[in-house]
Amino acid sequence: MQTAIAAIFVFLLVVLLHEFGHFAVAKLVGVKVNEFSIGMGPKLLQKTKGDTQYTLRLLPIGGYCKMEGEDENSDDPKSFSNVSPLSRIAVVVAGAFMNFVLAFIVLSIVSFNTGTPTTTIGEIIENSPAEESGLLPGDKIIKINNMDIDSWDNLSDNISKSNPENVLGIDIIRKNKEHTIEIMPEIEDGRAIIGIIPAYEKSVSSAFKGGAKNTVMFIQLMVDFLKSLFQGKVTTNDLSGPVGVISEIGKAANSGITNLLFLLGFISVNLGFFNLLPIPALDGGRIIFLLLEILRGKPIDPDKEGLVHFIGFVLLISLMLVVTYKDLIRINIF
Numbered sequence: 001m002q003t004a005i006a007a008i009f010v011f012l013l014v015v016l017l018h019e020f021g022h023f024a025v026a027k028l029v030g031v032k033v034n035e036f037s038i039g040m041g042p043k044l045l046q047k048t049k050g051d052t053q054y055t056l057r058l059l060p061i062g063g064y065c066k067m068e069g070e071d072e073n074s075d076d077p078k079s080f081s082n083v084s085p086l087s088r089i090a091v092v093v094a095g096a097f098m099n100f101v102l103a104f105i106v107l108s109i110v111s112f113n114t115g116t117p118t119t120t121i122g123e124i125i126e127n128s129p130a131e132e133s134g135l136l137p138g139d140k141i142i143k144i145n146n147m148d149i150d151s152w153d154n155l156s157d158n159i160s161k162s163n164p165e166n167v168l169g170i171d172i173i174r175k176n177k178e179h180t181i182e183i184m185p186e187i188e189d190g191r192a193i194i195g196i197i198p199a200y201e202k203s204v205s206s207a208f209k210g211g212a213k214n215t216v217m218f219i220q221l222m223v224d225f226l227k228s229l230f231q232g233k234v235t236t237n238d239l240s241g242p243v244g245v246i247s248e249i250g251k252a253a254n255s256g257i258t259n260l261l262f263l264l265g266f267i268s269v270n271l272g273f274f275n276l277l278p279i280p281a282l283d284g285g286r287i288i289f290l291l292l293e294i295l296r297g298k299p300i301d302p303d304k305e306g307l308v309h310f311i312g313f314v315l316l317i318s319l320m321l322v323v324t325y326k327d328l329i330r331i332n333i334f
Helices: 002-029 085-114 129-133 152-160 204-230 242-254 257-275 283-296 302-330
Strands: 033-049 052-067 116-124 140-144 168-174 177-183 186-188 191-193 196-201
Touching: 002 033, 002 052, 002 085, 002 242, 002 257, 085 204, 085 257, 085 283, 116 129, 116 152, 116 204, 129 177, 140 152, 152 191, 204 257, 242 257, 283 302
Parallel strands: none
Antiparallel strands: 033 052, 116 140, 116 196, 140 168, 168 177, 186 191
């Protein structure tokens, strides 16, 4: 039950925010939105305001934004096809943009909950070079080998990339006084360490920085994944479909709300990034056709574009079925 509730929470939030992005910008540029739905399946409630019917549907697994003239010909001056190509691109991009915004927000919450590592020492590992050198909890590291230190990542990189055969000169502030301590690092898992654990701080500004950093990190992971894909290093065994994602959501939910939010941020970045890929049937595929329309000075034949998107949709569904089958085998459901 916990897995089901967590999966509904994640999918509803990620998909609904994506569709809300389309909806908000469509309204902004004057596109008529026929329906904005929370949930899928049979209709439970509905309310009409202006041109739009707002509905609540039975299955809480996302939602959708149905725009006039999005997938069919329409003579309505407020139809999707009758606004400028740049306005249509803005509408299409807005869904992925909202996924990145959602990721930034939830990852900022995660960063606030866990705290941000500082350059102040929180703990000294027993029998470590740091303990033997005389470093103490509360010491603030400001320089390593005369290089200024302004973050824990910076501090960690400087230590791990240092020559383990050379002594490190570490400048600290202790009780408002500067001291220099020399430490001979040791090697663990192929990198130099001195045996310190940072103190953590909780603040809104550091939480936003952590949220932005993790969002960018996830985007970079997706870019690296694409590179591996083109290099032939990725197979269907490295992909996960809805079943695999739900399984991971269940594990994260069992580990606590912070882990669940972290996974939510990752999934939201994945959805936004994947949707922007220039693949037919995805938002990125639609953007390609809109860019071609700008270059040509006239739209692509709607029937031809529809056929391309249909073929892309069939291929994506086929891939999803293969990946889902492998997910079922991976989790031993048979």
